[in-house]
Amino acid sequence: MKGFSLNQATTKRWPLEDLVAGCVAADVAAVGLWREDVAAYGLEKTAKLMRDAGLTVSSLCRSGFFHEAGWYDENRRAIDEAATLGTDTLVLVSGGLPGTSRDLDGARRHVGDAIGALVPDARNAGVRLAIEALHPMFCSDRCVVSTLDQALQLAAPYPVEAVGVVIDTYHLWWDDKVWQGIADAGPRIAAFQLADWITPLPEGVLLGRGLPGTGSVDMRRFHRAVADAGYDGWVEVEVFHSDVWSRPGAEVLAEAYEGYRAAVS
Incomplete structure (x- = not known):
């Protein structure tokens, strides 16, 4: 694999220029970015940085x-932003149920149709759409794609270079079918993200992720599985937790890297 990447969400309160300087000082070669932070700093300015x-x-x-x-x-804007930043991977989080709808099957069909509509734009831009499944507790409002199997079904109609899937340990660790799903995914794996599941969950479960090695997830098993499936891309550490965000960015970066090293050893 290409090695460690710090996802910007892990050090959310670290100003972008400081994050970049910290990564350079620590010999970290890659960063995963978030659109709202890029917009706040400026798209072209971020790309140049x-x-x-x-x-x-x-x-x-x-x-x-x-x-x-x-x-x-x-989503067309998101594709163009990815191309401007020089990344070939745009992470797709599908969204939840519209309004007061309870039609979960219909919402998932709409996601499939939407991805199909975006594929020509993404291919023209040289950007791969990476479908991320989120833990089922986020199904109503953030992501109706809840399992790796569902993500693979949505990706299946399209070439692997156009549409892939994300393996995020926080969202997938609970699923006993995930290991076969990773093996089946093979070249569909477009991104691999590490975050731990910590208990008890804090109020507001969105911010309940821990740095690798602080919770219940078998990170090494996930790393072996994606490696055996042929994945050779970056390994991002992506953590949402207010306690982590309150700490100095360089300190969190160092701990994130150590968690990564333990996972891949």
Whole structure:
């Protein structure tokens, strides 16, 4: 694999210029970026900052939610932003149920149709759409794609170079079918992200991720599985937790890297 990448979400309160300087000082070669942070700093300015520092953008998070009005235009912008930043991976988080709908099957069909509509734009831009399944507790409002199997079914109609899937340990560790799913995914694996499951969950479960090695997830087994499936890309550490965000960025980066090293050893 290409090695460790720090996802920007892990050090959310670290200013981008400081994050870049910290990664360069620590010999970290890649960073995963988030669209809202890129927009705040400036798209072209961010792209130049990355190029000048010699950093690779391992991925851009995230797509616009497909249940929202204007989803097509929003996702076209996301594709263009990824291309400008020089990354070939745009992470798709599908969105939840629209309005007061309870039609989960219909929402998932819409996600499939939306991905199909975006594939020509993504291919023209040289960007791969990477479908991320989120833990089922996020199904109603953030992501109706809840399992790796569902993500693979959505990706299946399209070439592997156009549409892939994300393996995120936090979201998939609970699924007893995930190991066969990873093996079946093979070249569909477009991104691999590490975050641990910690208990008890804090209030607001979105911020309940831990740095690798601090929770319940067998990181080494996940790493072996994606390696055996042929994945050779970056390994991002992507953690959402207010306690982690409150710490100095360089300290979190060092701990994230140690967690990564333990996972791949």
